[in-house]
Structures are given as C-alpha cells and as structure tokens.
Amino acid sequence: MNLELTGQVAVIVGGANGMGRMISKTFAEEGAHVAVIDRDASVEDVAREVAAHGVRTLAEQVDVTDFEALKETAARVEDELGPVRHVVFTVGIDSGKGGFPFWNLEPSDWPLVHNVNVLGAVNTAHAFYAPMIARRQGTFCFFSSVAGQIGSQTDPPYSVSKAAVLSFMQIAAKDFAPYNIRANAICPGMVDTPLQRRIHKFSTANLPEDERPTYEEWYTEKIGRLAVLGELTSPEEIAATVVFLASDLARTVTGQAVNVDSGWVMHW
Template sequence: MINDLIYLVGMKTMTKLFENKVAMITGGASGIGEGITNVLSEKGAAVAICDIDENAAKNLAEKINSAGGNAISGYVDVVDKKSLDEFVSYINSEFGNLSICIPNAGVVGSKDFSYRKDYNDSDWEMTIDVNLLGVKNTVDSVKDKFISSKEGKIVIISSHGGRKPRGTGDKGRGNVQHPYLVSKAAVIQYMHLLAQELGPHNINVNAVCPGRIWTPIWEAIAVNNKEVNPEYKEMSNYEIFIEQIKQVMPLGRPQTPEDIGNAVSFLVSPDASEITGQALNVNGGASMN
C-alpha cells in the first residue's frame, strides 16, 4: 500500500521530456501535423497549432486542453508572412519562450491536381509558394527570437520524394508531381544552409522525410494515380495507396502520423543535441541515402 502511494506520488511529480518547452507546428490541424502535435503534447510541450483550416486547429487545441495538455491555435497562411508574425506574437504572449518550430504545412499541387496527367503553371506556383517559401516564411518568423535566446530546434517536414528522382516503382504516374518533388528537394538544401547559418547560435536544424501516410494529400495522389494509370481503374483509393507502398517501401506497411511525430520528438530532444543538417528518412526504406 505504502509502496503504491510512493509510486503514484513519484509518477505525478515525474517531469516530462518537453516540460516548459513551447512548440509551433504549421499545418498542425490534420494528418502528419496533428500526429506531431499530439506526440509533442503528450511529452509535455505546450503546443501552438496553426493552419489555414482555423476550425480544425481550434478543435484539436480544445481536444488537447480537455485531455490535460496545453494548446493554443490560430489562423495562419504560411504564404502570408504577416499571419505568421501575428501568430508568433500570440504564442509569445500566451506561453513565451518558443524554442521548437516545425514547418510542416504542405500541398501536393493546385486545385484539380488529381485530374491532371501533367503539371500546369499553377501547380508550380502553389507548391513553391506553400512548400518552399512557406517554410522560409515560417523560419523567418522565429529566427531572430531563437538567435537572441541562443536556443532553438527546427525540423522541416520534407518527403522521401525530395531525396531522389522517381521512375521505378510509381507505375505510370505522369509528370503532375514534378513541382511537389522539386519543392521537397529544395527544402532539404535550405535546411542544410540554415544548419550552417544557425549552428553557431545553438540552433539545430533538421528535416524528416516521411514515406506514405494516409492523409488528404495521399488521397489526392491516389485519385490522380487512378486518372493516370488504367491498371488502377477498378481499385479503391486506399487499395492504390497500399499497392504503392508495397512497390517502394521495403517494410511494406502504411505509416502513421505518430511515426513522424516520434522522429520529430527525437530530433528536438536533448538526445539529438549533436545532430544538425540532417534529413532523416522515416519512410520504411523507400529512400536509403
């Protein structure tokens, strides 16, 4: 009985890994962003969720708060630097001490992407705006603060598609994903440059390259695969997703948003304090470089 009580008191006072840390996650309202948010929150971080889908961000923050976590949310369009600056000011007034930044928001193409075999100008504009300039805007909104406090962790969400040209594996995909794949490669190079620039200020900058996770982005890709590849005509979107996983990922199973959240959690933890400038493959072996 006494031992049980001592154990319970011990559990209650045990410090969580990210206690007193504040993390901002862009595109944090759904999919991978939600997984990252949940993992960091469960490990004690106060989380600031921003998204163009303001309601979904608000709902997630309410869910986390009612489960005993500490979350705020707000509208941000990562293409609009002003909305990011306003959200960062809000984080500082509510929590202070922001030191973890996860640029995660991303798009695979522009409107009606799923029904095209080839990219158009708006696919290039949209993916470069959101996936590349949006990441730069996000980093710019926190950089000065991280430098002045001599503390910061940045983890950019790239993709295994940013690691290599495709060709094998993805049967008859057409060219429509070219802008997306270029944007994901570009953020890896940007991450390298940031790691060099910010390392002397005690700021670690890394990227995570996920493989395949069933989210709205992947559903749009599956619809497009069906459009491009007649072999997929009779398959459901989810069956196409599973088939594509088997083609390119040696582990051959769908990943979860929490798989990516766990990798992010490692990279922002003290265990990874000597890791910077790295793009970590978390993609079941889809890319090995």
Template structure:
C-alpha cells in the same frame, strides 16, 4: 519518451494528418503546443483531438502570409515569452484540381513552391529572430521521401521537397552560431488527404506502378508494398 515539460512548441499545418500526429506526440512528451493551420477549424479540431486543456492553443496562420506569421508569433512571444521548437509541417501537393490534370500546370508549381518552400523559409526566418535573441532553439522541417526520388506525375512537389532539404542545410549553417539546430525529416507513405489526392490522380492517369482498377486506399497499399521494405504504411 523524451521529456518536453515546460517547452513551447509551434507546429504549422497542424489541422490535419501528420501535423496533428506531431501535436499528439508533443503533448504526450509534456510540451505546450501552439497548433497553427490555414484552416482555423482544422487547428481547433486538433486541439479537441489532443485534449490537453490549456497546454494547447489553436490559431489560424497562413505560412505564405508574412503578416499572418508575424501576428501569431508576436502574440505567442508576448504570452509565453519563448519558443523552444518549431515544426514546419504545412505542405500541399498541388493547386485546386491538381489531381484532374495529367501534367501539373503553372499554378501547381507556383502554389506548391509558395507553401512548401517559401512558407518554410518565411516561418523559419520569423522564428529565427526569436531564436537569435534566445541563443537556442530547434527547427524541424518536414520534407519527404519525394525529395530523394523523382516522381513522374508530381515533379513540382518532389523538387519543392528537395528544396526544403537544401534550405535546411543552409539555414542550419546560418543558425549554428546561435546554438540553434535545424533538421529535416523525410517521411515515407502516410494515408492523409495528400495521399488521397495522389491516389485520385493515379487511378485516372496511372503512375510508376501497375495500378489499373485500383482506387483510393487500395491503390495506396500497392505503393506501400512496392516502396516500403517492411510493407506497412506509416501512421501520422
């Protein structure tokens, strides 16, 4: 495994699912990790889950709120002097009650764009100020398989993730002169609260597959069989 001893990493949306998994892997590689999430409790739970003592710190941070971002990043720089890695992982699938609506409403589009697109841009721009001073840094944006394929019931989410890929390409060009790498990854299917919500919706309204009578994880497994060549789910 890559050795990240002495590196300072910041992960957004790290109070659950994939973000928590990313923190565990960063910890195994020896990095110091600032675990952030809109849910302070979620961030604290990740800290306990990873169990890496004072190499880990947890902070409540809302990626849609520039004051919240500035406060946490400024505090981090004051304490730790540098940032080596930013993982923009925070993301949502819809606004409250999304899975009970057959067609996403205006609020779904707005909130998903605020978190998934504007949130990535806001955190990236704040951290990039530090990267420009340091003349180095790495940004990893968590996009999705949804960026590359349409979706009948969550076009707002798919287009938001396509925007993350496009933003990544633009930001990589902006930051190249400062020796900063900006990349995106497109995970496939992972059983997290986001997929629980997609399964709830598809068990009510159907989806692109025949899933009548299937619910929850059983419905998810049907998508894994159809979409993933190795027919096995990924893990956070």
C-alpha cells in the same frame, strides 16, 4: 524514455490535420505547451485535444504565404505561451495533377505549390528565428519527402518543392549552429493522411473505372514495390521521430534528411 520536453513551447505549423495534428498531440503528451497554426479552422479542435493533456495551447488560423500574419502570430505565441523552443513546419500541398510526363502539367501549376511548400517554410523560419537565436536555444523541423530525393514523377512541382525544402533546411542548420539551434527535415514515404488520399485520387483518375484500384489496393501495391519493409508509416511513428529530434537526446543531429519511409530511400 523521458524526452524532457515538459514546459517547453512547441509551434506546429500545419497542425490542423494529418501528421501535424498527431505531432501537436504528441508534444502535449510529452508535457510541452503547443501552438497550433494552420489555414484550416480545425486548429480549434486540435487545440482542445492538446489542452486535454493539461498544457497551455493557442490556435491560430493563418496562411503560411502571408508573412505579416505569421510574424504577428509568432509575437502572440511568445506573449501568451512563453519562449518558443521548437518550430515544426509540416505544411505541404500537392499540385492536384498527375505529372507523368511533366508536360502533362502547365508551368502555371508550379507557383502555388512552391509558394506554400518552400516559401511557407522560409516565412515560418523568418517569423520565429529572432528570439530563438537571442536565447541561443531551439530546434526547427521541416517536412520534405522521399519525393524530393529521387526525382519522383508523381507530381513534379511537389517533388521539386521538397528538394528545395531540404536545401533550405541544410542552409538553416549551418546558419543556426553558432546559436545552438538545430534544424532537420523529416522525409516520410507513405503515410495515411488526407494528402495521401488526394494523391491516390489524381494518380488513378486517368484509369478506366473498372481498372481503378481502391485506396487500400493502390497503397499496398505501391509501398510493397518501392520500400523494403513494404509498410505504410503511421502519423504516430512520424510524430515520435519529430519529438525525439526536438529533444536533447538528438543533441548532435542537425542538417539531416531523416527518412521515415519503410526503407524506400537509402543513402550513406
């Protein structure tokens, strides 16, 4: 299937690790030029992997809570790579604490998660939207989670932030529609990434050591219990969905929370 992304410019915010890294490489495989943005220095490694596909690339180390830095980065991407067509915001952090019940956490555990996960998405949209609406062309893809739809107790600040991302995505989809720009959100279930390994650590930290499941035992039991297909989703499978949504094959898909979750959450 030809997605016809060749020569288009894609920006992956959160592209240094996990799903963002795979999404950066997948856009490059499809012939897109790729800007890799993250606070982590490994943006440089990902940019090298991207460049191996013969496309142009740019690596920028930026914290998404810093709006001024994001605006400067957006201008640099337009200058050096060309007109931005696709913006993918994969950044997401957890609170680092098991939240069940929510009063195991302090109110002070909430602001950082919301600054990064929600305001980071808002900052990114503000930094990149202006030339895109002037050209009347483009897509945004945000990252939410099944946790934002089901009142997941695992990490309350995280779950609430992911619900907020969905609301912002829907608002953006409505605001952008007259400019021929689409906005959607991916809602992964369980994907093997550094973030998932952190969740395993804090979710099992309170168990006695001899009862603590290994990472593999923990995710196999959890996904088997919660999702009808009972399988982890791979970063490759997430990336395939993201590039499909960016392509014109998804021309009429906007404002959607796309669950890629082994059949965990079902709505109609």
